[in-house]
Amino acid sequence: MRDYWNNRFNNEGYIWGEEPSKTVIDAKRLFALNDVKTILVPGAGYGRNTKILSDTFQVDAIEISTEAINLAREWDKRSYFIEGSIFELSTSNKCYDAIYCYDLLHLFAQIERIKLIETCVQHLNKGGLYYFTCFSNEDESFGVGQEIEENTFEYKKGKISHFFSEDDLIRHFKETEIIETGKVEEVFEYSDNSIRTYKLRYIYGQKK
Numbered sequence: 343m344r345d346y347w348n349n350r351f352n353n354e355g356y357i358w359g360e361e362p363s364k365t366v367i368d369a370k371r372l373f374a375l376n377d378v379k380t381i382l383v384p385g386a387g388y389g390r391n392t393k394i395l396s397d398t399f400q401v402d403a404i405e406i407s408t409e410a411i412n413l414a415r416e417w418d419k420r421s422y423f424i425e426g427s428i429f430e431l432s433t434s435n436k437c438y439d440a441i442y443c444y445d446l447l448h449l450f451a452q453i454e455r456i457k458l459i460e461t462c463v464q465h466l467n468k469g470g471l472y473y474f475t476c477f478s479n480e481d482e483s484f485g486v487g488q489e490i491e492e493n494t495f496e497y498k499k500g501k502i503s504h505f506f507s508e509d510d511l512i513r514h515f516k517e518t519e520i521i522e523t524g525k526v527e528e529v530f531e532y533s534d535n536s537i538r539t540y541k542l543r544y545i546y547g548q549k550k
């Protein structure tokens with residue numbers, strides 16, 4: 343996983359451009375309404391989405407790729423970037439008022455997805471908020487490659503993706519207070535000039 347992402351950031355730089363996701367604008371509004379002060383961003387990449395949060399909140403971001411971290415520390419000088427895996431985030435670390443996690447969850451098999459959510463929820467203060475996005479089962483790449491678990495496909499050697507239906511997403515977060523789920527489309531233009539529209543789902547909720 344680490345090598346794959348290091349190669350991509352090394353070759354493609356700011357892979358998804360400079361604009362933040364519309365979901366982070368929505369999350370920022372919701373977090374501000376709820377008096378959030380501190381945020382954790384797992385799988386932050388080069389800080390495309392942390393930058394708009396760190397002008398208002400105190401942001402810690404954890405990212406596995408050294409190449410991404412190097413870009414991020416230049417791109418967003420206000421967030422604090424931790425190099426490492428979200429799975430290694432120690433329970434003794436501090437807790438946050440909110441977590442924003444863009445397109446990390448679908449990169450894992452079921453056991454790890456549940457562990458990822460548990461780790462994140464453990465690092466929320468009581469009543470803390472979360473906002474996650476992930477691939478939707480309505481995305482055009484659903485079904486591409488070998489199905490290794492239900493709705494999880496190995497679409498490149500060693501690279502898997504899970505595609506969420508709304509019910510599936512709700513089941514993943516059943517230990518939390520789910521406030522809202524929805525769909526969102528994101529369009530990216532890549533460095534080779536190809537354009538791709540992704541169908542995502544988001545879930546917004548709260549630690550019980």
Ligand SMILES: C[S@@+](CC[C@H](N)C(=O)[O-])C[C@H]1O[C@@H](n2cnc3c(N)ncnc32)[C@H](O)[C@@H]1O
Pocket residue numbers: 343347358384385386387388389390391404405406407410426427428429443444445446449
């Ligand atoms: C699809 S990208 C999304 C990047 C970023 N959220 C954005 O929107 O620009 C997934 C990111 O998660 C990082 N990542 C993958 N596994 C991780 C892990 N176990 N812990 C922390 N980051 C991870 C990758 O290096 C990559 O930057």
